[in-house]
Structures are given as structure tokens and as C-alpha cells.
Amino acid sequence: MKIKNYSKVKTIASGIIPFGFLIIMILYLIGPSSDLLEFGVSLPEITIEKIEFIDSEIHVTVRNTGPIPVKIAMADVNDRIQSAAIEPDKSLERFETALVRIPFSWNEAEPYTIGITLDDGVRFDKFIEAATPAIKSDYKLAGFFAIIGTYVGIIPVMIGLLWLPFIQRIGKNKYNFFLALTVGLLIFLGIDAMLEGFEVSKENFSTNFNGELLIITITLLSFLGLYYSAEKLTSRTSLTTSSKPLAIGLMIAIGIGLHNLGEGLAIGAAIGLGQVALSTFLIVGFALHNTTEGIAIASPLAKTKSPISKIIILGLIAGSPAIFGTWIGGFFYSPYTAIIFLSIGAGAIFQVALVILKWIYQSEQKLVQASIVSGIGVGMLIMYLTSILV
Amino acid sequence: MLSAIIGVSTIIVFSVFSEAQLEPKVFVTHSGQVIQTSGDVLDPLYTASTVEFDPEKYLRDFSYGRISESKNGQTIREFTIIAEDDKIQEISPGVFYNVWTFNGTVPGPTIRATEGDLVRIHFINNGSKFHTMHFHGIHPAEMDGVFETVGPSGGQFTYEFEAGPVGVHPYHCHVMPLEEHISHGLYGVYIVDPKEGRPPADEMVMVLNGFDTDFDAENNFYAANSIPFYYQHHPIQIKTNELIRIYVVNMVEFDPINNFHLHGNLYNYYPTGTSTVPTTYTDMITLSQTERGIMEFKYDYPGKYLFHAHKVEFSEKGWVGIFLVNDNLDQKSQTGIDYEN
The missing domain is CATH 1.20.1250 (Growth Hormone; Chain: A;)
Known part of the structure; x- marks a missing residue:
């Protein structure tokens, strides 16, 4: 019985040990003191996931889909700078989303391109064929x-x-x-x-x-x-x-x-x-x-x-x-x-x-x-x- | 697969989520809407400008150089200009861009001399690339700053020429690829005053420029003096019945034209400033690359007056400003400049 238990422990240990080494290896590669993989430039990236046309506002949902945290600096409509609000805030960690509210008296059925500029000056945009009021759920x-x-x-x-x-x-x-x-x-x-x-x-x-x-x-x-x-x-x-x-x-x-x-x-x-x-x-x-x-x-x-x-x-x-x-x-x-x-x-x-x-x-x-x-x-x-x- | 799972879980565990601010903020849009938000305001107009370059100071800042006199009585003006290309500057609130600079700013210092002066420029290149200074004007070929490239990390060259002709001229780096060197910010204004001087006036320099921050050969920002919307947020204070003289230089790259429209007034325009007789009296001129001139006008009525590119795309990307005309209490007072400098 004891021998059986012992062999069970051995089995479990032999299953876990490689995991341990794997973790050590990953820490070595990307851990805090590692500079082995510091080559190239990490480029920030965001994705505009959703654009909604509300009463005199355009709501833009953005997600940080890049490898590094980003800061949103500016919003534009049809490549013209607009003042806007961003909620909860303009700093986005990886995969975090934020809602950009652009006050804009848009015209129904007209096409719009919505642009979002990051703190490094790179602009991401999305084209909407025709603005239509966001539907109300009822x-x-x-x-x-x-x-x-x-x-x-x-x-x-x-x-x-x-x-x-x-x-x-x-x-x-x-x-x-x-x-x-x-x-x-x-x-x-x-x-x-x-x-x-x-x-x-x-x-x-x-x-x-x-x-x-x-x-x-x-x-x-x-x-x-x-x-x-x-x-x-x-x-x-x-x-x-x-x-x-x-x-x-x-x-x-x-x-x-x-x-x-x-x-x-x-x-x-x-x-x-x-x-x-x-x-x-x-x-x-x-x-x-x-x-x-x-x-x-x-x-x-x-x-x-x-x-x-x-x-x-x-x-x-x-x-x-x-x-x-x-x-x-x-x-x-x-x-x-x-x-x-x-x-x-x-x-x-x-x-x-x-x-x-x-x-x-x-x-x-x-x-x-x-x-x-x-x-x-x-x-x-x-x-x-x-x-x-x- | 396993490493992917561990990687993802590491990200989830260690990522720090920023907390929402609870105090609501208020801002006003271009069209006057008042918007409240629990988050941050993205607005080049209404957030306090923290940009490193001060357009207010640049506007009326003229550099006359270290003055001495040669044996034959010629005024010598010496300038030291240092080129750098490693600065990251906030060129619009929240937007950072690698500017290439003469003496640390875009545009570089406004170099000012009187016709016939000897201008001597000690140029030091502290950048990582080759740079030069190429002045528009009349000078010997070897002073043209094109073929005599100045090496990086401390390379030096002394440009020396007699100031002329009278007018307003640009200077810029002339190293290839030229568009890259100019659009990154290696330019400035060079003013040559006539010997007899110009009538006293409130003088200012406006360089119409832009920044292509995403390198797609189109400007993302436009401005008079680098910072988008700056003079709209901080109106330029002037007085009624006072002569205003603006030295305008168009340094915009990528777009074939730029222009300057003044509200509630018209100006006398002297193309390139080479003649003392204005060629036109208008409220709108169009300028191609490095085209420049002098505008002179006076306001009769106090109040707020816009000035902007009537290529409205540019004004909606920052090239717009306001003159705040205040009542001139002392009608006789005039803030001329001291030509004896």
C-alpha cells in the first residue's frame, strides 16, 4: 500500500517538475531582470471595436490590442480634430477597453471615418458607411x-x-x-x-x-x-x-x-x-x-x-x-x-x-x-x- | 500551448487596471455644447497646455546675435546654432513626437539682422545624423549649406555672409532626404531689416508648419508656431489703432499650399518683404512651400478676431488662432522695436 502511494507521488511529481522548469524558463526570458528579449520595437496598437451614433454624440469603443500599454491622446471625425471625453480614462492597459464620447452633430446616412490618435502620434481609424441612430432596446x-x-x-x-x-x-x-x-x-x-x-x-x-x-x-x-x-x-x-x-x-x-x-x-x-x-x-x-x-x-x-x-x-x-x-x-x-x-x-x-x-x-x-x-x-x-x- | 496559457495568465495576474476617476469633469465643444464626463477629456483646446515649446514667447522673440564691429565699420552679428535630433517633444497636449531642432525648438530662433551686416553663424551639429543650415538669400555658393554637410556628434561649420536682401526668409537644414529633415522641424526664420528701418509696430513671427506624427506623408497637425490651437486657447493680445506687423513663413511639408485669412480686417501684404510697397490689400493670401511675406494691419474695433487657414482642414487640425484686440488707452503710444540693437 505504502509502495503504491509512493509511486503515485512519484507520478505526480514527475508530472509537475517539467512545469516548474517551464516557469523558470519563462521568468528567465521575460522576467523583470531579463534583457535577453529586448530587441526590436514594441508598437502600440488599438482596435476600434464599435461605433454608435447617439443623440449628437458619437460613441467609440476602443481596445488596446497591442503588446504594451497605451495612452489615447486625441479623437477626430473625418480626420478633423474634435474635443472628446474618454471613460473611464485615457490610459489603457493591454486588452483594456474605453469609451470615447465625441460630441458631434452627425447627419443620418452620411459616411464617417472615426480616428483615434495615441500619444506617439499614430492614428487608427474606422470607416462607417452610413451613420444611423443606435437602436433602442425595447x-x-x-x-x-x-x-x-x-x-x-x-x-x-x-x-x-x-x-x-x-x-x-x-x-x-x-x-x-x-x-x-x-x-x-x-x-x-x-x-x-x-x-x-x-x-x-x-x-x-x-x-x-x-x-x-x-x-x-x-x-x-x-x-x-x-x-x-x-x-x-x-x-x-x-x-x-x-x-x-x-x-x-x-x-x-x-x-x-x-x-x-x-x-x-x-x-x-x-x-x-x-x-x-x-x-x-x-x-x-x-x-x-x-x-x-x-x-x-x-x-x-x-x-x-x-x-x-x-x-x-x-x-x-x-x-x-x-x-x-x-x-x-x-x-x-x-x-x-x-x-x-x-x-x-x-x-x-x-x-x-x-x-x-x-x-x-x-x-x-x-x-x-x-x-x-x-x-x-x-x-x-x-x-x-x-x-x-x- | 502551455507556455501560451502561462503567458496569458501572467498578463492577467500582473496587469494593473487603472481606476476610474469619480469627479466629473466638464468641457465645452467647438459648437458650444457643455459635456460632462467621469473620465478624461481629450481636447487640444481646453486642457491646460503643458507643451515644452512656448509659442507665446516665440511669437515676439527676435535674436539679434552677439554684436561687434569690423575694422571697416561693418556690424558683425554672431550666432551659435546647435542642431539636435533626439528630442521627444509634446507637440500637442498628450502627443509626443521626435522633433529635430535648431537650438532646442521648432521653429529654431528667429535670426534678425540689418541689410549689409555681416552674419556669422557658428553651427554645431550635436545630432546623430548629418545636418546643415541653408539660408534663403544672397550668399557665396560655399555658404549655401547644401554640399558642405556637417557630421554628427559635434561637427562644426561657420556660415558667414552679408545680410541681404531685405525681407523675411526661411533657413532650414538641406541634407537629404530633405523632406524628412524639414518635416521633423529643422527650420526657422531669418529677417533682414532695411537700413532705414520699418515704421514702428507690434511685430510678430508666424511660421506655418505641421507635423506628420504617423509618417504617412500627410500632416496630422497644423499650426502657426508649432502648437495646434495654441493661439485660440491663448489669444494674442494686441491694441486698437496699433500697427501690427507679422512675418509669415510657410514651412508646411506634404501639402502643396497653405494660407492665411484674417477676420474683421484686411492687411497690406509685402511678398517676401523685399519691397516697401505692398502688392495687395487683402484678408487672404495663399502660400506654397517656403513662400513668405510681411503683413501689416491695424484694428479699429476691439474684440476677438480669428485668424486661420482658409484651407479649413488645416484650421480644424490646429492652424487657427485669435487676436484679442484691446482698447488702446493711449492712442499715441506705440510699441516699436529698437533698431539700434
Whole structure:
């Protein structure tokens, strides 16, 4: 017993000792008395994360995204110096944010460039296509967002589910085609979500946040996490052949739901930022696009008798997150939440795509056949064509 | 990965978060809005200026040199000018910039002589780069400060020439890359007075200049005498019915033009100051690089009058000021300058 305990201590110690050396090494490299790494110049950097147009004031949220503390010295509108206030104060530690309030009687729908100058005279700016009054969070707007979310998320998915009887009536090959079509749709959606994330990261993130790597990491974590928990779930419940399709349908619905949350974010943010034309296109485009998601949920359910109520619930799971998305996007938009939701959604979608492929493989024992390959291809093409509308 | 986690946690643990100030501060915007804030005020207009260079002093500061007389009766004016290029100066409240200076300031001292004087300049380069002094005016080729570059860390050169022609001229470093040396601040004003003198007046020097603090070949700040908005915050005090004479030199780089507009008045303008007859009576002149001249005017009515670039971009970036015209209690009193200096 004692020997066993002793060996346990040894194991723990051997696990900890390298950590100790690692800490010593880091202290040696960047510790207070170290001058080993003092080469080059550390350049200050800030990122303008948000610009809001309030009654006769412009509110600018800035974050210190550089390697050293900075002091904000000046604000300008369209490259003309303006007096301004900064809260809580003008000194920003690394990653700290501050709100710059510029009193300015701005004109609606006009473009503005907001500049912030640091104490070393370097200016950072951000362009706003059209000034629009910051939206006021109230129940009326929340209701409006809920209606938009319903049009974009729930109704199109339900329309897509109406293809279920059609899919039920077709032969095995055609059925495999539709399953593969679903895989194609999902792969496209996953890639789309990641690209969307890259764009958000490029526009709003400082390079030293490694937005791209963050997206890839979260996508993979989401994929692995969902894959693992889904495997656990399906192995624990004694799966009959009839409940497995429903489980897959549920996974697809969850994945698509996360994806629709992302779409809701995009719409909410577009309305919130006053990009009216863009938000109209987004609503129409996503609505058309999302009917295909109904097909994706319908396909695995086709060969079993699933109660209508369960199918409707799946539709709601897939569609209603769009409403939450518009709320989050419209009322609390931040590039960080957008990227996190988009990446989780992408991971979920890839996981579902893999599960369906495995499912097809289990019944067919091979994936390379005309119906499957063409299904994936057609699925992606459909998505591409409908995505042009967005 | 591990090192990244440790690195990030070190940052989180050791970063010091600045505390918000609780006392609300108040400031007034250009358009007269009164704004209250719990934070700091970012404002080149209303924060007390802590800048190291004093435009108030520079405005009426003329350097006549150490005076002696040669055997044949010619007045000799000797100046010592030291160039440096390592100063970090606050060129607008809160904004720090590496200025290159003659005798520690941008612009350098205003060198003043009378036509026919012998000007002797002992130039010392204490900078880390080559520098020279190139005077606009008439002088021998070897005194032109172009090909005779003066080495860093104590290099010396003596410029010697007869003052002329009458007028207001710039001097500046002429080492390549020239734009870099000028835009960092190596320039100043050189005034040659006519032998008979000019009528007594309240005289001042205004160098129209700018700073490109982010090195994108566009100026971030403009000013008359270096500090943006300075004379708007600290109006120049003058008197009614008193002759005002301004020596204006445009040293702005990057922008092809600059200009000078006076409110509530017009001025007689003498381009380059070479003639005693004004060429125009106007409230607006436009100047290209190193174009300069003399303006003369009197105010009839007391009050606050703006003067600024009518290229409004420049005025909104600092090239704007105010004349505060006070009632002249003694109509006869005139603050002329002593030409016997």
C-alpha cells in the first residue's frame, strides 16, 4: 500500500517538475531582470471595436490590442480634430477597453471615418458607411426581431419539412441521394459559417487575437465535443432501428439550429448597425436558403414512422434559434460572440455531416456510388446558388 | 500551448487596471455644447497646455546675435546654432513626437539682422545624423549649406555672409532626404531689416508648419508656431489703432499650399518683404512651400478676431488662432522695436 502511494507521488511529481522548469524558463526570458528579449520595437496598437451614433454624440469603443500599454491622446471625425471625453480614462492597459464620447452633430446616412490618435502620434481609424441612430432596446423591437427570426428560421425549415412525404415515397437509391444531398448542404453551411467568422475576425479583430485560429479551434472543439457526446448518447440508449434516425434528425436539427443562430446574429447586427438594404437581402436570402435545411432534417426521418409532433419539434429546434440570434445580434452585438457562435455552429454541422455519412456507410457498406457522390455535389451547388441571393 | 496559457495568465495576474476617476469633469465643444464626463477629456483646446515649446514667447522673440564691429565699420552679428535630433517633444497636449531642432525648438530662433551686416553663424551639429543650415538669400555658393554637410556628434561649420536682401526668409537644414529633415522641424526664420528701418509696430513671427506624427506623408497637425490651437486657447493680445506687423513663413511639408485669412480686417501684404510697397490689400493670401511675406494691419474695433487657414482642414487640425484686440488707452503710444540693437 505504502509502495503504491509512493509511486503515485512519484507520478505526480514527475508530472509537475517539467512545469516548474517551464516557469523558470519563462521568468528567465521575460522576467523583470531579463534583457535577453529586448530587441526590436514594441508598437502600440488599438482596435476600434464599435461605433454608435447617439443623440449628437458619437460613441467609440476602443481596445488596446497591442503588446504594451497605451495612452489615447486625441479623437477626430473625418480626420478633423474634435474635443472628446474618454471613460473611464485615457490610459489603457493591454486588452483594456474605453469609451470615447465625441460630441458631434452627425447627419443620418452620411459616411464617417472615426480616428483615434495615441500619444506617439499614430492614428487608427474606422470607416462607417452610413451613420444611423443606435437602436433602442425595447419590447417593440424585440417583437419585430422575433417576427423576422420566425420568417428566416422557423417557417422556411417547416416548408422544407413538407418534402418529407415525397422523400418517404422514393426508392432506396433516390433516398440515398437525398441523404447525400443533406451532407452536401451541411458541408456547405459549415464552410460558410467558418468563412463568415473569418470575415468578422478580419473586420473587427486585431491580428494578435488570432481570430482565424480561434475559429478553427472552436470549430474543432465543438465538432469533437458533439461527436463524443452523441456517440455516448446513442450507445447508452438502447437504440432500436427506428429511434436512430430520429436521433440523427435531432443532431441535424441542433447543428442547423446553431447555424441559424449565426444567421440571426448576422441579421440582427445588420439591422442594429443600420444596414437596411443589407438586412433586407439577408432576410429574403436566408429565408429561401433555409428551406433546404428542412430537407436536411427530413431525409434521415423518411424511412421511419416518426410522429408529426416530433418532426415539428425538430423544425422548431432548427429554426427558432434564428430569433435568439436576431436578439443577440441586434441588442448585444460583439464580434466575439458572433465568432464563437459561428464556430460552434460550424463544428456542429460538420459533426452531423459525418454522422450521416457513417449512417449511409453502415447501410450501404460503400460511399462511392453515383447517388451519393452526385447528392453531395448537388447539395453544395443548391446552397451556392441560393447563397448568391444573400 | 502551455507556455501560451502561462503567458496569458501572467498578463492577467500582473496587469494593473487603472481606476476610474469619480469627479466629473466638464468641457465645452467647438459648437458650444457643455459635456460632462467621469473620465478624461481629450481636447487640444481646453486642457491646460503643458507643451515644452512656448509659442507665446516665440511669437515676439527676435535674436539679434552677439554684436561687434569690423575694422571697416561693418556690424558683425554672431550666432551659435546647435542642431539636435533626439528630442521627444509634446507637440500637442498628450502627443509626443521626435522633433529635430535648431537650438532646442521648432521653429529654431528667429535670426534678425540689418541689410549689409555681416552674419556669422557658428553651427554645431550635436545630432546623430548629418545636418546643415541653408539660408534663403544672397550668399557665396560655399555658404549655401547644401554640399558642405556637417557630421554628427559635434561637427562644426561657420556660415558667414552679408545680410541681404531685405525681407523675411526661411533657413532650414538641406541634407537629404530633405523632406524628412524639414518635416521633423529643422527650420526657422531669418529677417533682414532695411537700413532705414520699418515704421514702428507690434511685430510678430508666424511660421506655418505641421507635423506628420504617423509618417504617412500627410500632416496630422497644423499650426502657426508649432502648437495646434495654441493661439485660440491663448489669444494674442494686441491694441486698437496699433500697427501690427507679422512675418509669415510657410514651412508646411506634404501639402502643396497653405494660407492665411484674417477676420474683421484686411492687411497690406509685402511678398517676401523685399519691397516697401505692398502688392495687395487683402484678408487672404495663399502660400506654397517656403513662400513668405510681411503683413501689416491695424484694428479699429476691439474684440476677438480669428485668424486661420482658409484651407479649413488645416484650421480644424490646429492652424487657427485669435487676436484679442484691446482698447488702446493711449492712442499715441506705440510699441516699436529698437533698431539700434
